[in-house]
Amino acid sequence: MSPRRADPNVRPALIEVGARLLAEEGPTALSARRVAGEAGCSTMAVYTHFGGMSGLVREMVHVGFTRLKKCFLQVAETDDPVADMALLGRxxxxxxxxxxxxYAVMFGASSLASFSLSESDRQHGRYTxxxxxxxAERCIDAGRFADDDPMLVANQMWIAVHGAVALELGGYLVEPYDADQCFETQLSGLMVSAGDAREDAERSVRVSRERLDRELGDPLGVA
Incomplete structure (x- = not known):
């Protein structure tokens, strides 16, 4: 009799359930029994696939950044590098x-008391x-951004966009300046702060908005 094949859906299900429990109920909700029960598998699966709860949380971090990188890779390079940069923000x-x-797990905002991000985990995120x-280097070479260290520019973009998204997900950006309006204004402001002319920046940001669904698909993978 051939050995029974492991269900390939168990591992991703454990990651999704664990991350959801952390985000919705906090670290106290995260136990091997609870995660396995909601994923429809045995508790042993947590240890088989991840070696324990800390390993599961670490995998959540890596999966989160892998998905982010995949999203970035969908952004095409065009002859308007500033529009490309704005689309990376989108x-x-x-x-x-x-x-x-x-999102919360990737940056250590929601985790187990026994788990902390390692330097290797953080480097995995920085690679994105x-x-x-x-x-940023293409924007500089095109004369759209000021002559600066491209990695420094990338970090500045990351800091600003991450802050906006974190506030939005936390429900802090509401009327009279909702998340969409704040984000559109921020994108143009970021490009200007990097050295672009305001009129050019606003045009490129508009172009990036038109490209969004075409290159990244509809939200939540619909269509």
Missing amino acids: AYRRNGHENPHL LAGVARC
């Missing part, structure tokens, strides 16, 4: 909308900035 926001449960830095 991709970051879209990924946060689609994976809000993972490589494409943003390349885009």
